[in-house]
Amino acid sequence: MALTKNDVVTSVHKLGFTKKKSVEIIEALLEIIKSTLENGEDVLISGFGKFCVKQKEKRRGRNPATGADLILKERKVVTFKCSGKLRDKINGKI
DSSP states (O other): OOOOOOOOHHHHHHHTHHHHHHHHHHHHHHHHHHHHHHOOOOEEEEEEEEEEEEOOOOOEEEEETTEEEEEEEEEEEEEEEEEEHHHHHTTTOO
């Protein structure tokens, strides 16, 4: 089961904030992250990981439904690399 934005808002609400303030905090945080990535800058959250914007060059591809060759346009993608602390925690080393 995935963690939803509503789950995060509920967790912030449990810290003592009003529900409305919790929504505002999470929305503001997400907007900061989105605008930073939109500007081509990386987002580093210590102990969690790093979101990076990478440029993908145009390349040959294939339509999986028809098998037809096609050219995929160049584009930007967001990648995530988790921190060593998070990786260790996930693997039960901490």
